[in-house]
Amino acid sequence: MTQRFSFEVEARDGRARKGVISTPRGEIRTPAFMPVGTAATVKAMMPESVCATGADILLGNTYHLMLRPTAERIAGLGGLHKFMNWDRPILTDSGGFQVMSLASLRKLTEEGVRFASHIDGSKHMLSPERSMEIQKLLGSDIVMCFDECPALPATDAEVAKSMALSMRWAQRSRDAFGDRPGHALFGIQQGGVTKDLRAESAEALRAIEFDGYAVGGLAVGEGQEAMFGVLDYAPDMLPEDKPRYLMGVGKPDDIVGAVERGIDMMDCVLPSRSGRTGQGWTRHGQVNMRNARHKDDPRPLDEACGCPACRNYSRAYLHHVIKADEIIGSMLLTWHNLHYYQDLMAGLRDAISTGALAGFVADFHAKRAGGDI
Numbered sequence: 001m002t003q004r005f006s007f008e009v010e011a012r013d014g015r016a017r018k019g020v021i022s023t024p025r026g027e028i029r030t031p032a033f034m035p036v037g038t039a040a041t042v043k044a045m046m047p048e049s050v051c052a053t054g055a056d057i058l059l060g061n062t063y064h065l066m067l068r069p070t071a072e073r074i075a076g077l078g079g080l081h082k083f084m085n086w087d088r089p090i091l092t093d094s095g096g097f098q099v100m101s102l103a104s105l106r107k108l109t110e111e112g113v114r115f116a117s118h119i120d121g122s123k124h125m126l127s128p129e130r131s132m133e134i135q136k137l138l139g140s141d142i143v144m145c146f147d148e149c150p151a152l153p154a155t156d157a158e159v160a161k162s163m164a165l166s167m168r169w170a171q172r173s174r175d176a177f178g179d180r181p182g183h184a185l186f187g188i189q190q191g192g193v194t195k196d197l198r199a200e201s202a203e204a205l206r207a208i209e210f211d212g213y214a215v216g217g218l219a220v221g222e223g224q225e226a227m228f229g230v231l232d233y234a235p236d237m238l239p240e241d242k243p244r245y246l247m248g249v250g251k252p253d254d255i256v257g258a259v260e261r262g263i264d265m266m267d268c269v270l271p272s273r274s275g276r277t278g279q280g281w282t283r284h285g286q287v288n289m290r291n292a293r294h295k296d297d298p299r300p301l302d303e304a305c306g307c308p309a310c311r312n313y314s315r316a317y318l319h320h321v322i323k324a325d326e327i328i329g330s331m332l333l334t335w336h337n338l339h340y341y342q343d344l345m346a347g348l349r350d351a352i353s354t355g356a357l358a359g360f361v362a363d364f365h366a367k368r369a370g371g372d373i
């Protein structure tokens with residue numbers, strides 16, 4: 001087991017890369033999908049179940065954990081890994097994005113963001129320095145810079161101003177992070193959908209030097225076409241030998257398109273959140289298990305899936321427990337969705353290592369019937 005953080009690209013197919021990130025807490029096979037564990041739990045999943053789906057790393061959340069139970073309490077109890085019984089790598093987001101989407105009474109200044117908790121209205125402040133301190137208290141293996149993600153629609157001037165602030169915050173994050181062997185700090189590229197601003201942001205981050213680089217500021221409502229338009233150039237502006245993390249993405253077809261464009265890591269609440277609402281994601285497309293047509297269907301959700309839900313239960317049963325709002329409904333569909341996402345990542349990794357990505361992608365799209373199946 002290494003005491004350092006490192007990334008090795010093992011194979012390429014076009015712009016896509018297959019590789020491995022080595023950390024003191026274990027290896028991360030890339031391209032990787034990272035399940036989201038916002039409040040120190042991947043909702044409806046035991047940690048051993050998350051591991052069984054094939055996930056090498058999960059996400060924690062500075063914003064939620066600083067409010068409840070607080071980072072100091074988690075540190076006092078041995079850190080986030082021990083607290084949530086997950087001894088593999090954890091990446092934590094820096095909190096800025098969640099403040100802007102969840103908190104109220106927000107005041108943004110050069111210093112940082114003052115806000116009121118969405119839980120109890122108490123007053124808090126996040127800054128690059130405070131975010132680094134919280135992520136250190138949590139003990140996360142991959143720390144994200146404290147940044148500002150502009151809400152769309154935004155003018156070029158607003159995007160430029162926000163990106164410049166994020167780059168100053170990136171320097172302050174780097175300075176506050178210090179030297180923590182075995183722990184990584186990732187910079188976050190901003191710049192909206194404007195190529196010149198994306199280039200300026202990439203140059204600013206290169207000059208500061210990070211262990212990995214995220215493409216931020218996307219999946220905020222711009223749509224897949226505009227997102228792919230940015231991914232047609234933005235990842236290649238970032239250092240080729242470091243991991244590239246596309247934040248907040250996405251649906252299965254978003255993931256396939258992002259991997260084709262050189263992305264190595266992704267996270268999204270979709271498979272877990274939609275699992276709780278009865279949405280199943282399969283190789284043939286999306287299935288709404290609340291639909292009455294499943295009432296008498298003895299078949300599994302996905303014949304070709306090896307997850308516990310598909311091995312041991314019928315669509316009729318899944319439909320019943322979802323409609324009855326039984327807890328096992330969320331458990332089974334979340335498990336299935338996370339298992340499917342990891343199956344997809346394993347397929348992408350295999351395809352890249354055998355130079356067969358184009359065929360894999362063609363087959364992926366051919367299998368997906370339109371609409372519900």
Ligand SMILES: CNc1nc2c(CCNCC3CCCC3)c3nc(N)[nH]c(=O)c3cc2[nH]1
Pocket residue numbers: 036037038059060061093094095096097144147148149188215216217218219220247248249267268269
């Ligand atoms: C869903 N779309 C989207 N998400 C973005 C996120 C959040 C990624 N997911 C984090 C987990 C979710 C809760 C706990 C951690 C972004 N985060 C940052 N810091 N910066 C972005 O530009 C940024 C941009 C994002 N776009």
